[in-house]
Each structure stands twice: as structure tokens, then as C-alpha cells.
Amino acid sequence: MPLALYLLALAVFAMGTSEFMLAGLVPDIATSLDVSVGAAGLLTSAFAVGMIVGAPIMAAFARRWPARTALLGCVAVFALCHVLAATTPSFSMLFATRVLAAIAYAGFLAVALSTATRLVAPNQKGRALAVLLSGTTAATVAGVPAGALLGTSMGWRATFWAVALLCVPAAVGILSGIRPRTERAPEGSDGGASLASELAQLRAPRLLMAMLLGALVNGGTFAAFTFLAPVVTETAGLDEVWVPLALVLFGIGSFVGVTAAGRLSDRHSRLTLGVATPILLLGWLALAMLAAHPLPLLILVFVQGALAFAVGSTLITRVLYAASEAPTMGGSYATAALNIGAAAGPAIGAIALSGATDLGPVWVATALTGIALLMLLPSLRLIAPRSRSVEVVG
Template sequence: MPRAVYLLGLAIFAQGTSELMLAGLLPELATDLHVSIPAAGLLISAFAVGMLVGAPILAVGTLRWSRRAAMLAFLTIFALTHVAGALTSSYGVLLATRVAGAFVYAGFWAVASVTAIELAGPQARAKAMSILAGGLTVATIIGLPAGTLLGQHLGWRAAFWAVAALSVLAIAGVVTTIPRGRSESVPQLRQELRNMANPQLWIAYGTTALSTGAILVIFSYLAPLLTETTGLSEAWVPVILALYGVGSLIGITISGRTADRRPFRTLVVSLAGVVAAAVILALATSTPWIAVPAIVLVGTFGFATNPAVNSRVFSVAGSAPTLAAAFNISAFNVGITVGPWLGGLALDAGAGYPTVGWIGAALALLAAATIPLALRTAARNRPTVGQVEYESASSITGR
């Protein structure tokens, strides 16, 4: 695997730390900004909305830019939004900086995804994407608990300053590893748009959104769930978030090795694991020795879906992957938006934190329901020789 793919993963780590760290800072943010915890949780959803909109707009807007120039521009703006966020005392301004930062983060994801896939080659799509998304997983293991610790001891603004510094390091990484100039194959907007009519892409996007929502509805409220329902002290929150990240890294690493060959089997096992872990969490939220392993398993199985859905999108997109990849990032962020929103609705209605486990299980079941539909659609649109395709139903069942 080219070294540049790993360094792009490090850039995702820098930005992903910001995407994730608010899950461990909701109580501090709510207190300092004088808002409720569900309102503070909307800062997570606002970030997802920015990514939802930013990915396709920036993918099209920078289609003819060099990928190096696009990624450097996105990272610079991302760093500046975090400086602004660290300096403000207004909830509204912070909300706006979260949307703006996420907007360019989505653009970076879209360009970096296509770059990594091109560098890795068609037989290693899932592995390349597992490395790229692994940067986000490492952010869960290191960036998230570190941001939580900074927020608890130095105030949440210190975490924002740290992300700005990490973004500057990511800029240096892109400068030193990504060559100047455009790609040999310049994307054509007409072909990119024509490719979006493929129904297999939209089924894959549905799987992406639902599977992501299933884990984010749980992840977004982990800090208050652990302290208010499970009964653990705040000092345990960074530790458990780090364990969640370790589980996520294990899941995405294993899936990255299997998803290119067996994407459907990978999805079935992963989604079944999310359902089981979410149900166990919902039933045993107040029992730490059961709830904590269940949380780790949510991360393990939840992140294992990532390489499979990414591999599917790129295989269907063929020679016009830029816009397809951008919409897949939007699909991830539909899940990131809807998950915390559904959890917030339940909590505002008076339901306890165990409810987020039940919502997560329901969303994972809906994601699993897209698999038979994808199989039928793929069967009706058999690929030409050499095109990567999903497994047949018999390979899933083992017959």
C-alpha cells in the first residue's frame, strides 16, 4: 500500500478527532454554554449536516482542481473554523463553525477517498478505505479520549485549539506526500452525473446511512449514559471511549481484509453484531460489567460495516467515482444526523438513556433489510467480466 494512503489516514485522524470529541464533552459544553445536553448534542448533528451538504458540492466544485490543492484548501479552512470556535462564547457561533468546518472536512473526505482508491488499485479498494477510515478509528482511540481529558481539565476550548494544531500537521503531511498537478484521468461531470442514476448506488447509500445511524445514536450519548445511568464517574468516560475505539479499529481492520472478496457476508455478520450488542446494552445499561463490553462491541461490529459499503460504492461507480464517493460521505452523515436526532427526541420525551440502545438495534435491522434488495438489484444488472460485484445469496448462507 502506498505511503501516501497512510498519511491521508493521518489527516483524517486530525479532522476526525474534532468530529468525535464532542461525544465526550457534552456535559461541559452544556454547562458552559447554558444549554441542555440534547441541545449540545445538536452540535454533533450540525457537524453531520455540514458534511452532508459539503461532500457533493465540493466534489463538483473542485472536480478540475488538483487533488493536492483541494485538500490543502480544505484543511486550512478547517483549522481556521476551530480557532474561531475556541474563541467564541456563543452557542450560535459555535454551531456555525461546526457546520463550516464539517463542510470542508466532507470535501477532504471525498477527494482523499478517490485519491486513496486510485493509489491502491481496484483489487484493494476496501483495504485502502479501511486505512483511510482507520484514521477516524484511531481518532476514537486517541483523539476522542485525549479531547475529553483536555475538556475536563482545561476546558472544552483547549480541545478545539488542539484540533487546530493537528490540522496544521495534516497540512504538512499532504504537502510532503501528495504530488502537484492533476490526476492523469480528469473527471467528467456529465459522466459523474449519469452514473448517479444507478439504483445500486442508492441502495448502498441506504445501507450506509442506516448502519451509521445505528452506532451514532448510541455513541453520541455515551458520556451521559455512562455517568447518569451506568453510574460510573467522569474519570471512566475517556477510558471507555478509548476501549470503544480499540474495538472499532479491530472491526475495521478485519473487515478491510474481507470486504473486497465478501462484502455481503461482512455486512450480514457486522449488522447482526450491532443488533445483538445494542439490545444487550439497552437491557443492561445500569450494569457496568455488561454495559461496557456491549459498548465496545457496538464499535467493533459497527465500524466493520465501513469497508464493505465503501467497496460496494466504488465498484458500482466504475470509472466515475468522485461524485459517487461524495454522496456516500453524505449518506454516512445522514446517519450521523438522524441517529443523534432520534436519540435526542427520545430523551426530550422523557425516555431514559437505555432507549438509545433500542433505537440503534432498530436502525441496524433496517440496514440489514437493504441487503436482499441489493442482491436482487445486482442480479438484474449483472456486471461485465472483471467488474467487482457483491456475493451471491448462496455465498452468504454458505451453501
């Protein structure tokens, strides 16, 4: 894989740390700003909503810009938003900075995904996606638990300052790694596709189904992950210091899942989805029933991290293949699919959390994954055709 791809993953690590870090900070933010835990959890949905809106808009706006210019601009705005978030005393302002930071991240990720697919052979989109998403999984393994520890020891604002500082090496990596010759597709490779023709791809059943399934699975993942802290401390009765460990386990699992999917999703996506998705559903059921027992809980957190990211990243790979005739907008479709779920999942989880149990979000994950499985089984041939000729288009 090209060095530039790994440098993009470094930037995704910095920005992904911010996307996921609230899972360990929600209780402290709620206390500090005098809001409920459910309201603080909606900051995750705010971020995801910003990414849903920002991905297609930013991709359309920047589709004729040099990739390096677009990527650097997004990183700069993202860093500024975190400086503002670290200094505001207002929950409303914090909410607004999450939305604006998400729009910047959405633009970055949409451009990065499209750039990544141009850096590799047409039939290696899954491997390219796995490298790029390794930045996200590294964030859950190292960045998010480190943020939780930093937040515990120095307050949640310190974590926002740390993310702003992480943007500096990310920007340096983009400057040094994304050269003009890698910024655009080779002349004529996109067939001179207009914005209208790229948007028209959204009418394709194959693309719509892949996006919907990705949103459902990711929604379930984020519903459970966002409210993992109260499950660990309240349901399982563990001390707060166990929250970062649970996040590390989930992150390690997600890295394993993305890595495995990167090797399988290009050629064996149908098998991956057909086997892993039912096991993912059973895992959420097991987590809901065994969460009061610390050891099974921690084991299942790791397993679910692996399964959720294996299924989710495979579905997003299918989005990229289905959107191969939208060379500049395809990355935004993948980003939107990820974050429609990331917005809806925590929002529904927050509603479920207001009930009598901290396990409401886990049951939401179970329900959303079950719906995805019912839709997936009859549509496997549509979203994951066997013909290699389909796979190498674009």
C-alpha cells in the same frame, strides 16, 4: 499500500478527532453555554449536515483542481473554524463553525477518497478505504479520549485549540506526500467523464441501496455514540473519568472492525454483511438491556464499535465500487452516505433522550439497524455481486 495513503490518514485523524470528540464534551458544552444536553448533542448533527451538503458541492467544485491544492485549502479552513469555535461565547456561533468545519472536512474526505482509490489497484478499494478510515478509528482510540481528558481538565475550549494545532502536521503531510503524479488519475482513466454523467450514476439502484444502508447503519452508530457519556455516568452510575475509557474501548473496537473489513470487504463483502449485521442488531439490544451493569456495558461498547465499523465500512466500500464510473464524485457519494446517518442519528437520539431514560439513543440504534437488516437481506446480491468482473470496474 502507498505512503501517500497513510499521510492522508494522518489528516483524517486530525479532522476525525473533531467529528467524534463531542461525545465526551456534550455535558460540559451544555453547562458552559447554558443549553440542554440534547441541544448540545445537535452539534454532532450540525457537523454531519455540513458534510452531507459539503461533500457533493466541494467535490464538484474542486473536481478539476490539483488534489493537493484542494486538500490543503480544506485543512486551512477547518483549522480556522476551530480557532473561532474555541473563542466564541455563543452557542449559535459554535453551531455555525461546526457546519463550516464540516463542509471543509467533507471536501477533504471526498477528494481523499477519490485520490485513495487511484493510488491502489482497482480491486483494492476496500483495503484503501480501511487505511484511510484508520485515521478515523485512531481518532476514536486516541484523539477523542485525549480530547475528553483535556476538556475535563482544562475545559472544552482547549480541545478545539488542540484540534486546530493537529491540522499543522496534517498539512505538512499533504505537502510532502501528495505529489503531482499522484494527484490525478492516469490520462484517460476516467474516460473524460463529465459532471452530468457522474451525477447520473446516482440513479443506479446498486449505488442508491448501498448508500441508504450505509446511512442507516451509521445513523444507529452515531445515535448511540453521541450520547454514550450519559449512559456511562447516569445509567451505569460510573464516575465521569470512565467516559474516556468507554470512548477508548469503542475506538479500539472500531479499529478492529475497520481492519477486519479492509481484509474482507473486497472479496467477501456478502459474507461480512450477512453475518455481522444481525450480530450488530443483537448487540444493540444487549446494550440497551445491560447498560445498568458496568462490566457488560464496557464489553458491549467495544464489541459494538467493532461490529458497527465493520458493517459500516463494508457498506461504504460497496458505495465506492458502485460509483466506480464516477471517478471524481464517488468519494462524495461515500461521504454523503456516511453523514446522512451521522446527522439523522444524533437528531433522532436527541429526541429519544428527552424521554424518561438515557437509553433512548441506544433504542434508536437498535431500530435503525433493524430496518437496515430487513432491507439488506433481500438486496445482498444487488450491492455485493459475486462476479469479479464487476469488482474491478473503474
